[in-house]
Amino acid sequence: MLFKKIGRFEFDNNSNFIARVLVLSLPAALVFALLGALNLLTPYWIIMSYIMVLIANMFFLLPISTELQQLKKYINELAKGEINEDFNVELSEQEAKEIAEAVNSVHKFWINRTDALESQVMSDTAVLDTLPDPILMIDRSGNILGANLSARQFLGNDITNKNIENVFSANNFINAVNRVLKKESEAENLIFYSSIDPKQKVYAHIKQLPWFSKGRTVAVISLYDLSKAVKIEKMQSDFVANASHELRTPLSVISGFIETLQTSAKDDEQAREYFLKIMADQAEFMSELIENLLSLSRIELSQDEKPTEMINLSDVVDEVVQAMSLKAENKNMQIISDVPEELPLINADHQQIRQLIQNLVDNAIKYGLSPSDITISIKEVEKIPPSKSFQVSDGKALSVSVNNKGTKISREDLMRLTERFYRMQEHKDLNIKGTGLGLSIAKQIILRHHGNLTVNSTNYNGTTFTVYLPIEIKS
Ligand SMILES: Nc1ncnc2c1ncn2[C@@H]1O[C@H](COP(=O)(O)OP(=O)(O)OP(=O)(O)O)[C@@H](O)[C@H]1O
Ligand SMILES: [Mg+2]
Structure with a gap:
């Protein structure tokens, strides 16, 4: 031994x-x-x-x-x-x-402590990765020690260990970071233009970490891409400009005729009748426009509220057929509905779905061939076709198709039909009245229900708008 x-x-x-x-x-x-x-x-x-x-x-x-x-x-x-x-x-x-x-x-x-620390770090990283905006952690010399998923997507996967001065070129941003690193200021907020895309406006918040945090990270930078907000602002101001423009046109027609009636047509009975009829039409159009604008904003407000009712789609179709058949007959058209006897109830907002189907039938009457038939059919489908720009609900759904005969809609027009105030030139030329909001309203209703809309248009079969609505809304 x-x-x-x-x-x-x-x-x-x-x-x-x-x-x-x-x-x-x-x-x-x-x-x-x-x-x-x-x-x-x-x-x-x-x-x-x-x-x-x-x-x-x-x-x-x-x-x-x-x-x-x-x-x-x-x-x-x-x-x-x-x-x-x-x-x-x-x-x-x-x-x-x-x-x-x-x-x-x-x-x-120490092994237990290290395991606990590692899992803590992993869960912190996972939490940071779920944040939608880029977050960077930097050390005393401005080196990037950590970047969340959004920052890596924004600035590149190899961002870690690079110095902030090699990643960003905006002087005002670099100076602000240096002020925080030198402890001249506790936090800085500023707007700068990204070096990746000079048109991209970025809001930055740079904050010193409190003295008791003992790690190498001394400051945290959070970035917020302002271009999205700018885009939304532009859309809103475009919308207000469009709405005012649409209202101004009939208003100027009405004021023009009022002036004519007060002056040159003062004693002309025949002209007076004619002008009054135009003025009444324009006033009606204005009230329709205002009604549609209010409707659009009401639907947008309800966007995050999940509908609570369970409705029978075939009842809704019957209501629409009843309401619209006179208008169809006036154009020598007939509405035929092809609805299965047994249908599951769907989770939807009754009033909004009625408005949605009515808008499609109204278009079929206005833009369809006269005389011809309009067909509304309901089918049960296994799933809603996916969309690139929004999330559709999973699971079974009902589809409602509205078909009218008529000339084919061009590809360019098809892409823009649901844009607010968009109307096809040929229909404007034919002087068919419309606010250009019916399909935008339909789209907002479909979005609220996590459904989808497809349009198929050929010279032979005419135009078919198909709305997919989930039986049960799963977001
Ligand atoms: N079934 C259809 N066939 C051919 N074109 C259509 C059809 N439905 C819509 N369109 C075209 O799409 C445009 C936009 O339709 P939308 O329903 O949004 O507005 P509108 O019908 O012009 O006005 P509103 O419905 O607000 O009175 C229409 O102006 C028309 O040019
Ligand atoms: Mg319409």
Whole structure:
């Protein structure tokens, strides 16, 4: 056992061991020297006794020294991260055993701490990745230590470890970051233009981390792409401009005729009747326009509210057919409905679905061939066709198709039919009245129900608008 330990002992690094043996043997050496001085021991026995004491001490110290050296080597490797397992060499010395056990429990404690920290970091990263806006974490020198998913998508996957000055070129942004890093300011907010797309306006919020956060991250930058908001603002102002323009046209017609009636046509009875009729038409158009604008804004307001009713689509179709058949007959058209007897109820807003189908039937009457038939059919389908721009509901659905005969709608027109105020030139030329809002209203209703709309148009079959509505809305 002892020889095995001597074998394991590294004599290369044993100056401490020899010093310890000599120090431990010093009292014996003094005793032997005293005995020699008193002539009680001969020099031969003094030397022999001292050698025996040295050997005894060596044998006494060697095991503990060997085991301590092994432990030292193990702890050094552990500190360098070269190994990751417990110390499991069998030890004979009690002190060495106790040290090994203590080291093992410290090791276990740190492994648990590291695991907990790693899972904390992973869950923090997952949370940051779910945020829609880019977030960057930077160190004292402006190096990017971390970037969430949105930042990596915005600035590139290799963004980490780059310096902020090599990623952004806007001087006002770099200066603001430096002010925060130099602690001249606690937080900075500014707008700058992105170096990736000079038209892209970005809002930045740069914030120093509180002093008690001990990590390398000293500041966090959050970015917000303003171009989306600018686009929405532009759409809103375009909408207001369009709406005012649409209202101004009939209004100017009415005021023009009022002036005519007050002056040149004052005493002309026939002209008066004619002008009054036009004025009444224009007033009716204005009230229709206002009604549609209000309707659109009401539907947009309800966009996030899930409909609560369960409705029978065939009842809704019957209501629409009843309401619209007179208008169809006036154009020598007939509305035919092809509806299965048994239909599942659907989760939908009754009033909105009625408005949606009515708008489609109204278009079929206005733009369909006279005389011809309009067909409304309902079918049960396995799933709603997907859309690139919005989310449709999963699962079974009902489809409502409204078909009218007539000339084919061109591809360019088809793409723009649901745009607000969009009307096909040929219908404007034919002087067919319309606000250009009916299909935009239909689209908003479909979006609220997580459904979809398809349009098919050929010269032979005419035009078919098909609305898909989920039986159960799953968002
Ligand atoms: N069934 C159809 N056949 C041919 N063209 C159509 C059909 N439905 C719609 N369109 C075209 O699409 C345009 C937009 O339709 P939409 O229903 O939004 O507005 P509108 O009918 O002009 O006005 P509103 O319905 O508000 O009175 C119409 O002006 C027309 O040019
Ligand atoms: Mg219409």
